[in-house]
Amino acid sequence: MSIRVAWQGRIAVLIGGGLGVAARFGISLIFSSAVVGTFVVNVLGAGALGYVLARLRLAGQSRSVTVPLLGVGFLGAFTTFSSLAVQLVEGPLLRSLAYGVASLAAGIVAGMLGLTLGRQA
Amino acid sequence: MTWVAVVIAGAIGSLTRYGVIGFVQAKVRDPRPWGTFVVNVTGAAVLGLVVGIAPVGWWVVPATAGFLGGYSTFSTWMVETIYLAEGGGAAAVRSGFLNLVGTLGVGLIAAAAGYLIGTWL
Secondary structure, eight states: HHHHHHHHHHHHHHHHHHHHHHHHHHHHHSSOHHHHHHHHHHHHHHHHHHHHHHHHHHHTOTTTTTTIIIIIIIHHHHSHHHHHHHHHSOOOOOHHHHHHHHHHHHHHHHHHHHHHHHHOO | HHHHHHHHHHHHHHHHHHHHHHHHHHHHSSSSSSSHHHHHHHHHHHHHHHHHOOOSTHHHHHIIIIIIHHOOOSSSHHHHHHHHTTSHHHHHHHHHEEEEHHHHHHHHHHEEEEEEEHHHH
């Protein structure tokens, strides 16, 4: 990778990541429950990332700057693992069990749905 | 003002994730997503620590929702898990399942350990 391309990627992650965090922060203000907000952004983000990556691969654009900008940056930062983990540890056992299973199941289903939709020509 | 700090911290957290994932993947010489595992587990540990300490100040939300939210990622974890499972055969499905359960399990232990250490401090 040339130095120019490496810097392009870093700047794209910086910009995309800042916007992704802003979007998550904005959505988190809509929901009165932090757990619901985290669940919504995580599932939406997993589906969108699957779609975007499949779409770019289909178009032969897997090495374009869109991957660090929209994939690694925006959608990577839009979702969060650290909040999920701490909410699971902090919460009451039964709620955490339901929240954990629901997050993983919905995240995988959303990701598969996004990939499948993105792979259609 | 909080918004600006959250966005800047989130952008830096995203770039840190990009750097750590690149560094880890180059070190392990294994196509499996160890980089994402490392950022998510360390992000969960540090967020647990901060929540345990419960500090007060203008920097707390930028550091947690901003930096650590941008640093850790749920979407990438989901899509990488699906990619692993799609590899073909029972071994691939096992590998995907291990990435899912392993990251969650170690991430929860990391968050709990960080939280406990934080409450002792």
